[in-house]
Amino acid sequence: MGLPSRGAAAAGLxxxxxxxxxxxxxxxxxxxxxxxxxxAAPGSSRVPGMVLKAFFPTCCASADSGLLLGRWVPxxxxxxxxxxxxxPFVPIQVRMLLARVQQAxxxxxxxxxxxxxxxQEPEESLGHxxxxxxxxxxxxxxxxxxxxxxxxxxxxxxxxxxxxxxAATVGEDQIMxxxxxxxxxxxxxxxxxAVLPDxxxxxxxxxxxxxxxxxxxxxxxxxxxxSDRFDGGPVRLSHWQSEGxxxxxxxxxxxxxxxxxxxxxxxxxxxxSAASACRVFGLWPLSFLWSxxxxxxxxxxxxxxxxxxxxTQKARSPAxxxxxxNVLVSVLLDVTLGLLLLSWLHRxxxxxxxxxxxxxxxxxxxxxLQHLLQWLMGAPAGLKMNRALDxxxxxxxLYHIHLWISYIHLMSPFIERILWHVGxxxxxxxxxxxxxxxxxxxxxxxxxxxxxxxxARLYRLKTHGLSALWRLFRGKKWNxxxxxxxxxxxxxDQLFVGTLLFxxxxxxxxxxxxxxxxxxxxxxxxxxxxxxxxLLVDLINSLPLYSLGLRLCRxxxxxxxxxxxxxxxxxxxxxxxxxxxxxxxxSRVVNTYRLPSCGCHPQHSWGSLCRRLFFGELIYPWRQxxxxxx
Amino acid sequence: MEEEQSFSDICGxxxxxxxxxxxxxxxxxxxxxxxxxxxxxxAVTCTVWLAAYGLFTxxxxxxxxxxxxxxxxxxxxxxxxxxxxxxxTLLIIDSLGIQMTSSYASGKESTTFxxxxxxxxxxxxxxxYMQKVIYYLCILLKDPVDPQGISQVVxxxxxxxxxxxxxxxxxxxxxxxxxxQKATSASL
Numbered sequence: 001m002g003l004p005s006r007g008a009a010a011a012g013l014x015x016x017x018x019x020x021x022x023x024x025x026x027x028x029x030x031x032x033x034x035x036x037x038x039x040a041a042p043g044s045s046r047v048p049g050m051v052l053k054a055f056f057p058t059c060c061a062s063a064d065s066g067l068l069l070g071r072w073v074p075x076x077x078x079x080x081x082x083x084x085x086x087x088p089f090v091p092i093q094v095r096m097l098l099a100r101v102q103q104a105x106x107x108x109x110x111x112x113x114x115x116x117x118x119x120q121e122p123e124e125s126l127g128h129x130x131x132x133x134x135x136x137x138x139x140x141x142x143x144x145x146x147x148x149x150x151x152x153x154x155x156x157x158x159x160x161x162x163x164x165x166x167a168a169t170v171g172e173d174q175i176m177x178x179x180x181x182x183x184x185x186x187x188x189x190x191x192x193x194a195v196l197p198d199x200x201x202x203x204x205x206x207x208x209x210x211x212x213x214x215x216x217x218x219x220x221x222x223x224x225x226x227s228d229r230f231d232g233g234p235v236r237l238s239h240w241q242s243e244g245x246x247x248x249x250x251x252x253x254x255x256x257x258x259x260x261x262x263x264x265x266x267x268x269x270x271x272x273s274a275a276s277a278c279r280v281f282g283l284w285p286l287s288f289l290w291s292x293x294x295x296x297x298x299x300x301x302x303x304x305x306x307x308x309x310x311x312t313q314k315a316r317s318p319a320x321x322x323x324x325x326n327v328l329v330s331v332l333l334d335v336t337l338g339l340l341l342l343s344w345l346h347r348x349x350x351x352x353x354x355x356x357x358x359x360x361x362x363x364x365x366x367x368x369l370q371h372l373l374q375w376l377m378g379a380p381a382g383l384k385m386n387r388a389l390d391x392x393x394x395x396x397x398l399y400h401i402h403l404w405i406s407y408i409h410l411m412s413p414f415i416e417r418i419l420w421h422v423g424x425x426x427x428x429x430x431x432x433x434x435x436x437x438x439x440x441x442x443x444x445x446x447x448x449x450x451x452x453x454x455x456a457r458l459y460r461l462k463t464h465g466l467s468a469l470w471r472l473f474r475g476k477k478w479n480x481x482x483x484x485x486x487x488x489x490x491x492x493d494q495l496f497v498g499t500l501l502f503x504x505x506x507x508x509x510x511x512x513x514x515x516x517x518x519x520x521x522x523x524x525x526x527x528x529x530x531x532x533x534x535l536l537v538d539l540i541n542s543l544p545l546y547s548l549g550l551r552l553c554r555x556x557x558x559x560x561x562x563x564x565x566x567x568x569x570x571x572x573x574x575x576x577x578x579x580x581x582x583x584x585x586x587s588r589v590v591n592t593y594r595l596p597s598c599g600c601h602p603q604h605s606w607g608s609l610c611r612r613l614f615f616g617e618l619i620y621p622w623r624q625x626x627x628x629x630x
Numbered sequence: 631m632e633e634e635q636s637f638s639d640i641c642g643x644x645x646x647x648x649x650x651x652x653x654x655x656x657x658x659x660x661x662x663x664x665x666x667x668x669x670x671x672x673a674v675t676c677t678v679w680l681a682a683y684g685l686f687t688x689x690x691x692x693x694x695x696x697x698x699x700x701x702x703x704x705x706x707x708x709x710x711x712x713x714x715x716x717x718x719t720l721l722i723i724d725s726l727g728i729q730m731t732s733s734y735a736s737g738k739e740s741t742t743f744x745x746x747x748x749x750x751x752x753x754x755x756x757x758x759y760m761q762k763v764i765y766y767l768c769i770l771l772k773d774p775v776d777p778q779g780i781s782q783v784v785x786x787x788x789x790x791x792x793x794x795x796x797x798x799x800x801x802x803x804x805x806x807x808x809x810x811q812k813a814t815s816a817s818l
Contacts, residue, residue: 050814051655051725077725174655176726210726210745563741564721564729566652575653577723582741 051174052158053078054143055214055579057182060084060115061147063238067133068112068143069098069224071217076210079112079143080217082182082224083239091136093234097224105220113143113158134159145177156574179567180579182240184556185218186225188581189318191560191592211562265310273303295425295435298537301597302429306331322593325546330595334429334540341433342426351423355416362408362444366401369447373397376515385511393515397451404447431537438533445526452523453618459516460616462505469502520613544593548586555583637796639663640764645792647799655724657807659800661790662717666735671706678702711736715789720800724807725814728752728769730786742784746811748772750780752804754797765794767801 055070055078066086072079085094098109114133134142141158148154156175190212225241227233290296305327315321345351377394379385422440426433442449471477472495477488490498550557559581567576584592604612604619612619631651639645648660682698714735721729727745734740750770757764767786773779787797 053726174653176653176655176723178726210747561743563731563743564723564726566656566658566721569652575656577656577726582743 050077053176055080055178058179059240065116070112083237084115086236101223104223107220111137116146118149176575178577188556188559262310269307298435326544329546337430338426355419366405389511434537438530448522451519455516455519456616472498538597542595542597547593551589556581558584560584639791659720663790718790767797
């Protein structure tokens with residue numbers, strides 16, 4: 001290939017705003033791909049026979065002629081073009097720029113070839129000149145991309161210098177041109193498919209798959225894109241930001257203001273958490289109350305989240321940044337909804353109405369319970385109960401309700417004040433308001449909880465007694481040491497008393513069982529309502545709203561993969577593909593970026609729950625620690 | 631180079647297979663499913679509306695009729711957007727990967743791209759589906775841990791469900807490209 005005066009080329013003086021002729025002849029791809037000849041150059045830096053893929057940014061498709069700067073990935077036989085350096089340039093400046101970017105991003109960049117865009121009448125000299133550049137920036141293989149005058153016809157050629165003794169001195173390969181949107185690829189984050197559950201996370205990950213390498217290269221070369229054409233640096237580049245660096249005033253202001261704001265809020269939050277960890281709150285009644293009320297749990301959770309968001313450390317990874325953003329948006333939405341609720345409550349003195357309605361509702365519930373007990377004390381559903389036991393239990397529970405009603409009436413003057421102050425908590429967020437609602441419900445139905453506990457304990461006593469006496473009836477005994485049933489010889493009077501007690505308990509069983517059944521159903525009803533409220537709170541807590549918003553408005557930021565489209569093909573021209581980002585589906589967005597919630601999940605399966613209900617053991621749903629209230 | 635051929639699916643409906651050979655290393659197969667038939671659409675709509683009218687005569691509430699219209703419209707839109715697939719495309723590019731696209735009747739397209747490094751092979755499998763034995767084309771993915779094992783089986787043309795003759799055509803074409811791919815990777 002002809003090399004014009006070496007001096008001129010070395011000095012880098014090239015044609016200004018070139019009037020050039022079409023470049024090297026177009027290559028006709030070999031219809032039957034063949035393996036390379038046996039004597040391939042030792043240490044050749046590409047996989048022989050593999051199709052060469054050239055990733056070219058769409059923003060450079062209309063750029064002037066120049067040099068292709070980018071990265072060569074030999075294992076995939078792909079060349080990722082990042083920018084085009086225009087004439088005139090000094091080769092040493094280009095090399096220095098590449099070294100600088102390489103140091104900043106730890107990615108090996110090089111001059112991959114030449115780009116030639118024929119706008120007007122082409123000149124012959126440019127073609128030779130471009131070929132001559134291959135001698136200065138030696139790279140295997142040397143790409144020559146060319147775009148025709150009408151903007152349609154593209155041609156690509158890759159030349160490889162093979163040392164003899166192979167027959168061909170220059171190998172021409174099949175080339176695929178893949179156009180990609182540089183801005184989107186730079187800003188997006190690739191989410192590899194979920195690892196199978198039976199593999200460990202660190203197990204031989206996919207060899208930074210061909211496309212992940214492209215994304216990685218573009219992301220690491222950010223230093224290359226920092227200068228635009230108004231900067232007047234030594235080398236004039238064309239890339240996605242060459243028309244002007246993209247920036248937003250709001251983002252810059254926010255970044256500048258976030259420092260002192262974060263410092264202030266972080267110190268405030270640490271003060272609050274130190275105060276709440278104070279010894280006074282460790283004393284028995286208060287600590288017990290804190291652990292039971294779900295409002296306190298929710299407040300603590302929010303405090304943790306806020307201290308995470310406003311911590312003065314920078315986020316270490318993009319996942320952490322997303323989490324911070326999600327938490328911030330979630331808290332903001334929560335507070336907004338809470339304030340809306342508060343304004344609605346205060347608008348027409350609804351608090352007063354609520355307080356006025358509370359006492360009659362509590363009275364009504366108590367009255368209904370009394371009717372229920374009267375029904376049980378009679379002949380419920382036509383069943384015949386044991387009269388004496390029935391009366392005892394019924395009277396006991398009725399007295400309990402009477403105590404409860406008196407207590408409520410005692411509290412009635414203060415209800416409105418209390419409600420008003422508790423309603424102020426709603427300004428901390430809708431989740432806090434819902435937790436307060438759940439706690440209030442628990443407080444108001446406290447008597448139902450008590451009845452459930454009494455009924456359950458009585459029933460359990462009865463079932464244990466029955467099982468022990470049944471064993472006695474059969475002549476067996478429970479061996480505590482061996483944890484098994486052993487035979488045992490009883491005295492006659494032991495057997496007599498035992499059998500008597502057994503019959504007594506057996507015939508009293510239906511009465512107790514009925515009371516137990518009724519109160520368990522009531523308790524389950526209350527628990528279901530509380531559970532629904534908690535589900536809603538969990539939903540608001542854990543939904544990643546920022547990620548969902550990002551997926552809706554900027555789908556290329558969250559990428560599940562890529563998709564290809566074949567562009568118009570002319571016979572004799574190389575294959576052109578357009579690579580687009582395939583966004584992550586919404587379900588995967590929620591799964592990947594879901595925030596950790598309070599963690600109140602039922603710890604029993606349905607089977608164990610039924611078993612516990614049958615034997616009368618107390619159930620503590622929705623909490624890992626003890627009871628709801630005391 | 632473009633070719634169009636007519637085949638049938640396992641239920642007897644007509645399918646059209648379009649083959650496009652963009653280059654020796656890039657081929658595309660496009661299967662068009664039978665369109666939504668006016669008869670079934672009318673039948674479903676009439677059933678729903680008759681049921682709604684029956685409920686209306688029982689309860690004398692006109693909300694039932696409006697609700698029925700609403701449900702029919704929403705159901706139709708949901709069906710066109712989420713269920714009815716018009717076209718399924720398989721694009722195989724040597725040394726890049728295999729891409730499967732499903733286009734729904736409402737215009738939505740859902741694409742999956744599998745990189746060539748993960749593809750072990752493309753095979754035709756047999757399956758017992760209700761009372762039939764059907765054939766389906768699937769892509770076998772490599773297991774990163776076990777070189778001889780298979781981590782996943784990805785079926786192709788799941789809603790078009792073509793018969794064996796169509797599958798053989800696609801299979802032959804894919805194997806030509808995969809053979810070249812294996813030759814280059816074996817020489818690594």
